[in-house]
Every structure is written in structure tokens, then in C-alpha cells.
Amino acid sequence: MAHKSAVHGHAPLEVLVGRVPIFAGLAPEELQEIAGRVRLRRHVRNEQLYGAGENNPFLMIIHSGQVKIFRITESGHEQLIRVLGEGDFLGDMSFISGAPKDHFATTLETAEICALHHDDLRDYLLRYPSVTYKMLETLSSRLESTERQLSALAGEDADHRLAAYLLELADEHPTAKFPLPIAKKDVASFLGLTPETLSRKLTQFEDAGMIRQHPRRTIELVDVPALHRL
Amino acid sequence: MAHKSAVHGHAPLEVLVGRVPIFAGLAPEELQEIAGRVRLRRHVRNEQLYGAGENNPFLMIIHSGQVKIFRITESGHEQLIRVLGEGDFLGDMSFISGAPKDHFATTLETAEICALHHDDLRDYLLRYPSVTYKMLETLSSRLESTERQLSALAGEDADHRLAAYLLELADEHPTAKFPLPIAKKDVASFLGLTPETLSRKLTQFEDAGMIRQHPRRTIELVDVPALHRL
DNA sequence: CGCTAGATTGAAACGAGTCAATTACGGTGG
DNA sequence: CCACCGTAATTGACTCGTTTCAATCTAGCG
Numbered sequence: 001m002a003h004k005s006a007v008h009g010h011a012p013l014e015v016l017v018g019r020v021p022i023f024a025g026l027a028p029e030e031l032q033e034i035a036g037r038v039r040l041r042r043h044v045r046n047e048q049l050y051g052a053g054e055n056n057p058f059l060m061i062i063h064s065g066q067v068k069i070f071r072i073t074e075s076g077h078e079q080l081i082r083v084l085g086e087g088d089f090l091g092d093m094s095f096i097s098g099a100p101k102d103h104f105a106t107t108l109e110t111a112e113i114c115a116l117h118h119d120d121l122r123d124y125l126l127r128y129p130s131v132t133y134k135m136l137e138t139l140s141s142r143l144e145s146t147e148r149q150l151s152a153l154a155g156e157d158a159d160h161r162l163a164a165y166l167l168e169l170a171d172e173h174p175t176a177k178f179p180l181p182i183a184k185k186d187v188a189s190f191l192g193l194t195p196e197t198l199s200r201k202l203t204q205f206e207d208a209g210m211i212r213q214h215p216r217r218t219i220e221l222v223d224v225p226a227l228h229r230l
Numbered sequence: 231m232a233h234k235s236a237v238h239g240h241a242p243l244e245v246l247v248g249r250v251p252i253f254a255g256l257a258p259e260e261l262q263e264i265a266g267r268v269r270l271r272r273h274v275r276n277e278q279l280y281g282a283g284e285n286n287p288f289l290m291i292i293h294s295g296q297v298k299i300f301r302i303t304e305s306g307h308e309q310l311i312r313v314l315g316e317g318d319f320l321g322d323m324s325f326i327s328g329a330p331k332d333h334f335a336t337t338l339e340t341a342e343i344c345a346l347h348h349d350d351l352r353d354y355l356l357r358y359p360s361v362t363y364k365m366l367e368t369l370s371s372r373l374e375s376t377e378r379q380l381s382a383l384a385g386e387d388a389d390h391r392l393a394a395y396l397l398e399l400a401d402e403h404p405t406a407k408f409p410l411p412i413a414k415k416d417v418a419s420f421l422g423l424t425p426e427t428l429s430r431k432l433t434q435f436e437d438a439g440m441i442r443q444h445p446r447r448t449i450e451l452v453d454v455p456a457l458h459r460l
Numbered sequence: 461c462g463c464t465a466g467a468t469t470g471a472a473a474c475g476a477g478t479c480a481a482t483t484a485c486g487g488t489g490g
Numbered sequence: 491c492c493a494c495c496g497t498a499a500t501t502g503a504c505t506c507g508t509t510t511c512a513a514t515c516t517a518g519c520g
Contacts, residue, residue, distance in 0.1 A: 045519090071377070073385030081377050096370040103377070129359040132366060139369045140326040146376045147301070147311050147333070153383045154422035155303030157507070185466065192384035197508060199468055215517090275487090388476070415498065427476060429500050445485090 013040060017114070020061050021087050022134040030128065037120045042112050049105040049113070050091070056101065058115040059091045065111020068186065071103045080189040082142070083108065083182055092135065095121060108182060153192045161191045162201050163227040166211065170221055177220040184217060243270060246344070250291050251317050252364040260358065267350045272342050279335040279343070280321070286331065288345040289321045295341020298416065301333045310419040312372065313338065313412055322365065325351060338412060383422045391421045392431050393457040396441065400451055407450040414447060 014035035017023050023034060040063070043049070049067065050056040060067075062084055069081045069090065081103065084090055094101055095118045125132045152161050165187070170176060180187055188198040202219075205211045210227055212220040221227065244265035247253050253264060270293070273279070279297065280286040290297075292314055299311045299320065311333065314320055324331055325348045355362045382391050395417070400406060410417055418428040432449075435441045440457055442450040451457065 071381040071385075073381050074390065075385055075387075077381075077385035079381035079384050081380065093370060093374055096367050097374065102374075125363065126359070129356070129362060132359060132362045133355065136362060136366045136369065137326050139366065139373055140323060143369055143373045143376060144323055144327065144332075146373060146380060150311065150376060150380045150383065151301040151303050151307075151309035153380065154309050155301075155305055155307035157305075160304065183466070194509060195467070196469085196510085200508095203468085413498070424477060425499065426478085426501085430476095433500085 013038065016040070016063055017061075019063075019087065020089070020114075022061075022089060022131055022138065024134070025130055026128060034116070034120075034124065038114045038116050040112060040114050043107045043110065045107055045109050047107045047111075049107065050101055051104045052100075052102050054101050055094065056091065057094075057118040059089055059095060059118065059121045060105075061089045061114040061116065062086055063112040063114060065113070066108040066181075067105055067111060067113075068108050068182070069103055069105050070189065078189055079192070080182075080186050081146070083186075083190075089135075089138070092139070108186075158191070158193055158197055158201055159204075159230055161193075162198070162205070163230045165191060166219060166221060167224070167227055169219075170224070176222075176224065177214070177218065180217040180219060243268065246270070246293055247291075249293075249317065250319070250344075252291075252319060252361055252368065254364070255360055256358060264346070264350075264354065268344045268346050270342060270344050273337045273340065275337060275339050277337045279337065280331055281334045282330075282332050284331050285324065286321065287324075287348040289319055289325060289348065289351045290335075291319045291344040291346065292316055293342040293344060295343070296338040296411075297335055297341060297343075298338050298412070299333055299335050300419065308419055309422070310412075310416050311376070313416075313420075319365075319368070322369070338416075388421070388423055388427055388431055389434075389460055391423070392428070392435070393460045395421060396449060396451060397454070397457055399449075400454070406452075406454065407444070407448060410447040410449060 012035075014028070014031045017035045017038065018026070018028075018031045023031060026034070038061075043065070049060060052072065064086055067084045067088075067090060069084065071079045071081060073079060090105055093099075125135075152164065156164070169178060169181070172178075182190075184198055184202075185195045188195045191198065193201075202211070202213060205227075206213055208226070210221070210223045212222055214220060242265075244258070244261045247265045247268065248256070248258075248261045253261065256264070268291075273295070279290060282302065294316055297314045297318075297320060299314065301309045301311060303309060320335055323329075355365075382394065386394070399408060399411070402408075412420075414428055415425045418425045421428065423431075432441070432443060435457075436443055438456070440451070440453045442452055444450060
């Protein structure tokens with residue numbers, strides 16, 4: 001039973017599904033089949049998709065918007081793990097391990113998200129090895145960046161972590177002036193800092209002539225070599 | 231060209247290969263084929279299997295011994311990422327991403343390790359989806375524990391990290407008295423601490439009556455609830 | 461356009477790192 | 491098998507980066 005395109009102004013579901021990296025390369029009729037098993041929903045900003053302890057049996061695929069994945073440590077501290085965007089999926093962990101979630105997922109902005117039941121996913125993974133392989137690629141790259149983040153947290157001080165983060169962002173943008181993709185408090189959480197420390201470091205970088213801060217959380221890198229040097 | 235079992239006193243290669251989790255479940259003739267493509271080598275203690283920047287095109291599978299995976303941060307700090315043992319594999323990252331290694335792998339003790347060329351691995355992943363799926367499971371569970379470790383490093387203080395680590399070890403042992411699986415300096419690195427701090431915390435725990443330290447890096451948990459409470 | 465969450469700034473406390481010196485293992489070779 | 495040597499572990503004193511707490515300011519969503 002195919003859903004009708006629930007969201008106005010959008011391409012049909014199978015086209016959306018075909019744009020998702022892990023399903024890219026499947027034949028049109030295969031996409032159509034998957035599209036028929038998928039439930040597309042619109043989520044408002046700051047909506048919790050699932051929380052720790054829950055057992056939400058869906059693989060979720062983001063068509064638009066951003067989702068943040070974070071943990072709450074025993075001491076109540078919120079640790080941002082990663083931010084997912086268009087084409088990314090979440091909910092894979094509990095599919096594979098069968099264990100309930102141990103983290104939280106909430107939207108950072110209005111988002112359109114597909115949900116595919118774990119039973120269906122299992123079916124596709126068995127029938128389309130290319131999908132399994134794509135997931136493997138994705139997890140591998142997530143693992144790599146999480147490991148990098150881990151060693152940065154343990155080994156580098158606040159200045160280095162922040163500089164590395166800004167330079168990484170700069171790589172993803174054509175110009176040296178770009179907005180932070182997320183709120184500063186989330187940047188702080190991601191970098192393992194308090195918002196206060198982040199704020200101080202940013203003004204410190206600005207005073208040192210390495211960056212400039214503009215309205216709407218926009219950062220301009222003025223002295224890239226200095227940031228690299230640090 | 232099949233290798234002869236190079237290591238004395240061991241089962242034939244295909245039996246060893248069959249014991250490896252990611253190849254478990256393959257038919258005998260499939261195992262035999264893989265065994266024929268594999269090179270088994272004995273490595274001495276503290277041997278470097280590969281280092282950052284290298285491009286070692288092998289998936290390595292551990293038959294015996296332990297291997298540590300670590301990174302060297304820009305500030306020269308060594309960060310232990312994980313310790314792999316019998317049945318675990320390494321060298322998957324660069325296979326999938328094609329990028330050169332960004333970390334180091336060295337043996338912690340004498341180890342027997344199989345190497346499978348990336349070209350052969352690619353072949354098997356295409357032909358045996360169950361192998362791909364097993365790898366997916368493994369990476370997923372590594373990602374999960376790395377994320378846990380990440381949030382602990384950022385959010386928990388030294389006491390909590392150490393207590394959690396000891397309790398985790400205790401879960402893997404029948405009794406409350408067990409040896410640390412690795413040298414204390416490696417434990418320190420794993421927990422994001424200096425050896426000095428780890429040493430101090432352990433004596434502090436001992437003074438508080440929560441643990442007892444015995445020779446040969448053996449720890450005895452005396453007051454488990456207290457460790458949980460912390 | 462008002463309200464609330466986010467951001468900034470200051471002052472003070474503290475956890476963990478660093479440096480240095482000593483002791484204790486444990487692996488290697490005789 | 492034992493002795494030696496080098497690495498690991500421990501201990502102490504001191505420093506410093508980051509957190510914490512508190513107050514104020516700002517901005518963006520509803």
C-alpha cells in the first residue's frame with residue numbers, strides 16, 4: 001500500500017528514497033517497493049525522535065532538516081555526539097544490537113523524516129547487499145570521526161579543539177565566512193566545553209585577530225595559518 | 231597457493247579461519263578458499279603492525295594475542311582507542327575509506343595474525359553478504375562503545391571514569407578479583423588520564439576501602455556498591 | 461512585540477596535569 | 491635460573507586551564 005506524498009510540493013516518495021545514499025544504485029522498481037514500506041513524517045523543531053531506554057524499531061532517514069544525537073552522562077551533562085542532515089540515517093544501532101537506545105535524538109529544526117521498520121530493513125539488507133555495504137561505509141566513517149573526536153577530547157586543550165573545529169567547518173565552505181551549523185551551546189557540548197568557555201575562547205581568538213564574529217552565529221576566519229599553528 | 235600451517239601445534243588454517251566471527255557460518259569449501267588467500271604470521275611483542283600515514287592493504291585477523299589501536303594527538307599525547315583480541319579484526323577502516331591509516335596498531339604480546347589482502351576481502355564481501363553483515367555488526371558495536379567512551383571523557387571526572395571501567399571489567403570476570411588486561415599506563419591512556427593520576431586514584435580508592443591492589447596488576451573490588459554510587 | 465532560552469562576562473575554586481625524583485617490576489640475556 | 495637493566499609505577503609539590511556560580515545582556519521564536 002503506497003502512501004500518497006504527504007508533504008506538499010515534494011517529489012514522489014520513491015524519488016526521495018532514491019536520493020538517500022544507502023539506497024542509491026537500486027533499480028526503480030526496488031526503490032518503489034521500499035517507498036511503499038516507508039512512512040514519511042514532518043517533525044517540528046526540538047521534537048524528540050527517541051530517547052534513551054526506548055525501543056523504537058525504525059530506521060529513520062532524513063529528507064530535510066537536522067537531527068542531533070546526544071547522550072546524557074550520569075552527572076547530567078549533555079554530550080553532543082553528532083549532527084545528522086539530509087540523506088543521513090539514524091536508529092541503526094538498536095537494529096543491529098537489538099539493545100534499547102542509550103542516547104537521544106531530537107530535531108534541531110523542522111525536519112522531514114522517513115521511517116522504515118526494522119523488519120523491512122532486515123529484509124532489504126538480505127536481498128540487496130549493496131545496501132548493507134553502504135551502511136558499512138557510513139558506520140566506518142562515523143567510527144573514524146568519533147575516534148578522532150575521542151582523542152581530541154582527551155589529548156588536546158580547548159584552544160586546539162576549537163581551532164580544529166573551525167578549520168574543519170571552513171573546509172566545507174567556499175568562503176572563510178560561514179555560520180556555525182548549530183547553536184553555540186551545542187558546539188560547546190560537541191567540543192566537550194561549557195558554553196562559558198566557548199564564549200571566552202571565541203572572544204580570545206577575536207582579540208588575537210584570528211577570527212571575527214558576526215551576527216547570526218557567523219564566524220569569519222581572518223588568520224587561518226595562525227589557527228593551524230596554535 | 232595454499233600456505234602450510236606455519237605455526238607449530240595449530241589446527242589447519244581453514245579451521246582457524248572458521249573460528250573468526252566474521253567468517254563463521256560459511257561452508258567448509260568457502261572457508262578453505264579464504265584460508266588459501268590468507269597469510270598467517272607470528273608477531274613478537276610490541277611489534278608495530280602499521281602506523282599513521284601508511285597504506286597497508288590488508289585486513290588483519292587476530293588468532294592469538296592482543297593488539298592495541300591508538301592515536302598520537304598533535305600535542306604528542308598517546309590515546310588508546312581500543313584493545314583487540316582473539317577473533318577481532320583490524321585494518322578495516324582504510325579498506326572502506328581508501329584513506330591511509332590515521333592511527334597505530336602494535337601488538338601487546340606475542341600474537342598470531344592472519345592478513346587478507348583488501349582485493350580478496352572485496353571479493354568475499356560481494357560474494358558472501360553474511361560476511362558484510364557481520365562486519366556491520368562489529369563496527370556498530372565498536373561505534374557504540376566509542377561513543378560511550380567519548381561522552382565519559384567529556385562529561386565524567388576521573389573517579390567516575392575509573393570506577394566505571396573497573397565495574398565493566400568486573401562484569402567480564404566471574405570473581406571480584408581480576409587482573410587489569412593491559413598495563414596501567416595503557417589503562418590511563420584509555421581513560422584519558424596521566425599514569426600519575428591513575429596511580430593516585432587507585433590508592434585513593436584503596437584508602438577508601440573500595441578496592442584492594444594485589445601484585446601483577448591485579449585488582450580486587452571490595453565495595454562494589456560504593457563504586458556504583460560514586 | 462514580549463518572553464524565554466541562549467550568550468556573555470566576571471570572580472573564585474578545584475581537578476588534573478606537569479615536573480622531578482624514587483621505587484618496583486618484568487623481560488631479556490648471560 | 492638468576493641478575494641486571496630499562497620501563498613502568500608511585501609519590502610529592504606546584505601550576506594552570508577549565509568549571510562553577512552568579513549576574514546581565516541579547517536575540518530569535520511564537
